[in-house]
Amino acid sequence: MIVTAARAETTTIGRTWPIAEPDALAEIEVRAGRQPTNIASRYGPRERWSAMRAASLAPVAQSRVRWVVPFHTLAFDIRGADGRIVYPKGFTFNPLAYVTLPQRLIVVGAGDLGWALAQAKPTDFILLAAGKGADPIALSEKAQRPIFLLEARVKERLGLTHAPVIVRQVGQKLELTEVRLDRVTGSPAR
Numbered sequence: 001m002i003v004t005a006a007r008a009e010t011t012t013i014g015r016t017w018p019i020a021e022p023d024a025l026a027e028i029e030v031r032a033g034r035q036p037t038n039i040a041s042r043y044g045p046r047e048r049w050s051a052m053r054a055a056s057l058a059p060v061a062q063s064r065v066r067w068v069v070p071f072h073t074l075a076f077d078i079r080g081a082d083g084r085i086v087y088p089k090g091f092t093f094n095p096l097a098y099v100t101l102p103q104r105l106i107v108v109g110a111g112d113l114g115w116a117l118a119q120a121k122p123t124d125f126i127l128l129a130a131g132k133g134a135d136p137i138a139l140s141e142k143a144q145r146p147i148f149l150l151e152a153r154v155k156e157r158l159g160l161t162h163a164p165v166i167v168r169q170v171g172q173k174l175e176l177t178e179v180r181l182d183r184v185t186g187s188p189a190r
Contacts, residue, residue, distance in 0.1 A: 056130035
């Protein structure tokens with residue numbers, strides 16, 4: 001086996017000046033050091049934080065697959081660099097005609113998180129609906145993977161009504177697979 005090493009030389013071309021701005025990372029570290037170790041003491045318990053409020057979904061009564069096309073209507077004109085209107089206010093389009101959802105979304109209540117973790121691929125996003133024990137920070141730490149809250153606007157945008165549900169893009173529409181779980185075993189009901 002031959003081992004080689006590379007050497008690089010640097011050359012300065014043109015005038016240089018010392019950096020005048022403070023080091024951003026050092027500033028962040030200083031400010032972080034001034035924060036209380038338990039931020040909840042300053043803002044109260046997490047369950048009362050407005051940012052920790054998830055949208056609610058009804059439990060799935062019957063397993064089913066349904067389809068949603070997430071049309072979007074522009075609330076304002078979109079203008080080009082020259083100022084001309086490219087897309088007028090009121091223009092309706094399907095974003096999935098232009099972008100691809102690169103992962104599935106698995107939406108569950110906290111009680112069904114074990115099922116979601118068993119179903120999830122490493123790239124999937126797990127979204128937590130409102131309910132008892134719906135603390136995504138604590139559950140993320142316990143599960144050792146990110147878990148996010150289901151926001152009301154995401155619920156509305158995707159047409160979600162029940163959980164658990166797996167959302168994936170198929171062509172230019174979303175496939176919503178609603179799964180009725182046996183509440184005793186946490187596995188799909190037959």
